[in-house]
Amino acid sequence: MTRLFALVRRFPLVAVTVAIGLVAGVLVASGLEPAARWLISLYALAIAGVEAVRMIRGLLSKQFGLDILAVTAIVSTIVVGEYWASLVIVLMLTGGEALEVAAAGRAQRELRALLDRVPQLAHRIEADGSIVDVAADQVRTGDRLLVRPAEIVPVDAELASPLGGFDESSLTGESLPVDKTAGDAVMSGSVNGPVAVEVVATALAADSQYQRIVELVRDAASSKAPLVRLADRYALPFTAVSLGIAGVAWALSGDPVRFAEVLVVATPCPLLIAAPVAFMGGMSSAAKRGIVMKNAGSLEKLARARTVAFDKTGTLTLGRPVVVGAHAEPGFEHDELVQLVASAERYSSHVLADSLQQAAVDRELALLDSTDAREVPAHGVIAMIGGREVVVGKPAFVGDHAPDVVRRTGESGEAVIYAAIDGRFAGVVVLRDAVRDDAAATLDALRTLGVTRTLMVTGDIAATAEPIAAGLGISEVHAECLPDDKVRIIREAQPRPVVMVGDGVNDAPVLAVSDVGIAMGARGSTAASESADVVILLDDISRVARAVAIGQRTVRIALQSIWLGIAISIGLMLVAAVGLLPAIAGAALQEVVDLVAILGALRAVRAGAAPVPGLDVMPSRRGVPVLPSGQ
Structure with a gap:
């Protein structure tokens, strides 16, 4: 009644x-x-x-x-x-x-299922070892939390227990449990396995991954x-x-x-x-597979997509480059070069900054503080370290501070970072970033789905970008692009609709002006995710082709x-x-x-259950084959 x-x-x-x-x-x-x-x-x-x-x-x-x-x-x-x-x-x-x-x-x-699973409660471990139940929005960064079996992780955290297993299917569409070890990141919204674990909060509830997803879903709905x-x-x-x-x-x-x-x-x-x-059915099917459509109109545009443009680093490549060499100029030591470059990159938001800092840590070189540091977006960073001016970035930018810069060409897939110290060219640090295993199959699938033009639009130099593009069958490369350049290229691109895929802070403007902006949101920036029309929650480039197929x-x-x-x-x-x-x-x-x-x-x-040609069985990020639907 x-x-x-x-x-x-x-x-x-x-x-x-x-x-x-x-x-x-x-x-x-x-x-x-x-x-x-x-x-x-x-x-x-x-x-x-x-x-x-x-x-x-x-x-x-x-x-x-x-x-x-x-x-x-x-x-x-x-x-x-x-x-x-x-x-x-x-x-x-x-x-x-x-x-x-x-x-x-x-x-x-599926959209409602995400909203209904918003974590409400957390078990905080106090200094004396007692456990106090608090609302999830009262958790602070650094709090130690207990997550009982089958409970939802309330906030983004780092695993403190030696081992843990988590179900991330509601976040990424990947149904296989994810095994983690101490120190690994644990996303809010994931479900703990059969054993209680302890985690340390790394973000507030409002800033956590699951809350971001919920807001995206609310906008979409x-x-x-x-x-x-x-x-x-x-x-x-x-x-x-x-x-x-x-x-x-x-x-x-x-x-x-x-x-x-x-x-x-x-x-x-x-x-x-x-x-x-x-x-609504199409949006729900996409969400189940880790693809959140923030605007239902994106489905219609994806269905008609004829041009797809990709950023390189973190999109077509894994975005986790490692330093493979440092070449110091006469008068400078290799360790000195790596140490100063890594110290300056502490003040940079560039996707390579973490890799450069990790190189210094691996060499047991201390990261030094700067008394005055500033980043010039899409160019580089300038920092005063130990009384010395350190300039790190692209060759043209470093050349403005050190006229004796010598350009070096990296091998296929390598990125070359230039450095000047006190107005002198100090040398280069070389990094290599691997192309994603599923990038080539994704591009083939897009062509099968009717995409007639593919572009690489990147801030990297041509010598680094072109070999990667050639290996993937991308004939059109726009290298050393500033954010304004990317916006101009996408606005002028034909035929339309134009889809732009990226993940970095500098991709936010071009994602906003494209007909459909797709952000690789698993590790991508908040700015990119907020500017995009579609957010891919799983670190899987093949979901771009799947999104077009669902549309x-x-x-x-x-x-x-x-x-x-x-x-x-x-x-x-x-x-x-x-x-x-x-x-x-x-x-x-x-x-x-x-x-x-x-x-x-x-x-x-x-709509997302049927196989996409070329993507029938794709390797997951742990090397285990998964079904094309993400189930």
């Missing part, structure tokens, strides 16, 4: 329509058929009036919708005395919202896709065809009832419901559902035109058409 009252409060017009029908039925049974006819007619006309106002507002804003068919059908059935048919039409219109909500609820199941009103593209021709069939049926038969009977089965609910249900399948299913509704409606109109389909029967059949269209659209919840 409580559930029934909740439904009545949520869909009052449906309840009123059903109540009107029950009262009218009692009146007819009591011999008061005229009263029942007036009750239903007045109510139906009131609903038609509301729809007419909505239709006029749409026309004034130059939006031609399908409301005119519903209004005409209601009025015509009342005029010819088919008032029960008019009530069924009203029930269909008011019940359409309820059907859409129910279908969308099924389609959004509240967004509207351009194709949600896809049916409006067919509004004018469908309306013209419907009125034409109805008019011809009336003219040939001489019976105005035929006009009403045709329009009863021309009502547009299946066309209006199919697209939004399909898009194509979702749009295809939406269009199929719409065309199915149109075909069935036209078929029923032709049957009604020859007098074989009474108005009340036609109105009932239209409800069946609604259900068929919805069931067809719900196929989009499996």
Whole structure:
């Protein structure tokens, strides 16, 4: 009973329509058929009036919708005395919202699952060893927490126990448990295995990975896709065809009832419901596979993508380069060069900064503090260390401070970092970053999916970028690009839509201006994730091709559902035109058409399950084969 009252409060017009029908039925049974006819007619006309106002507002804003068919059908059935048919039409219109909500609820199941799993509680271990339960948002960085078996990790943390196993499927779509050792990062939202572990919080709840994902999902769930009103593209021709069939049926038969009977089965609910249900299903399917669509319109653009541009470091490559050599100029020592470069990079946000610092740590060289340091984005960093000016970065930038710079060409896949000390060229540090194992297959899959142009747009020098691009079959390389250069290149790129894939801070502007910006969010920056339209939670470049495939399948299913509704409606109109389909029967059949269209659209919840050519079986980040769906 409580559930029934909740439904009545949520869909009052449906309840009123059903109540009107029950009262009218009692009146007819009591011999008061005229009263029942007036009750239903007045109510139906009131609903038609509301729809007419909505239709006029749409026309004034130059939006031609399908409301005119519903209004005409209601009025015509009342005029010819088919008032029960008019009530069924009203029930269909008011019940359409309820059907859409129910279908969308099924389609959004995976999105809701993420929202329902937001960690609420943490078990904090106090200094005396006691355990105190606190709200997750009260956890502070450095707090030691106990995570019991099968519990959700409340905040981003570092594993303090020797070993641990975590289920990250709700975050990444990867169903295999992830084994971790002491010191490994543990994402909030992951589920602990069968053994209790201790972790040390490394971020507040609001700044943790899971909370970021939740915000992305909330944005996605509240967004509207351009194709949600896809049916409006067919509004004018469908309306013209419907009125034409109805008019011809009336003219040939001489019976105005035929006009009403045709329009009863021309009502547009299946066309209006199919697209939004399909898009919610596609977004849910993508989320299950670690791909969060922040805006439902991204699915439609991905389906039509013809150009895809990639950043290099951390996108096509693993983004974890290691120092393979240091070449000091005369007057400087190799260890001195590595130590000063690593110390300066402590003040840089560049993706290579951690690798350069790690090289000094591996050589047991102390990282020195700077009295004055500043980073010049996309160029390099300048730091005063021990009274010496250290300039680290690209050759042109270092050359502005040391005219004696000598350019060096690294081998394929290598990055060369230049350094100047006190105005003199001090040497270079060479790093190598491996290309992702699945990068080549991803590019092949994109071409199979209809992408005709691929680009590499990177801040790295051409000598480093071009060999990698050539090995992946990317013929167009734009190297040594500043953020402004990347924005200009993507804005001018043809054919469109253009997809940009990146993960760094300097990718944020170009992700924002591309038709679809995709951020590799597993280790990517917050700025990149916030600027992007799509965030890939798993550190897996093949998800880019999978996102395009999901977009194509979702749009295809939406269009199929719409065309199915149109075909069935036209078929029923032709049957009604020859007098074989009474108005009340036609109105009932239209409800069946609604259900068929919805069931067809719900196929989009499996949009990510079908294999993508070239990505049937891909290696996971632990070298274990996983299914292409991420399951």
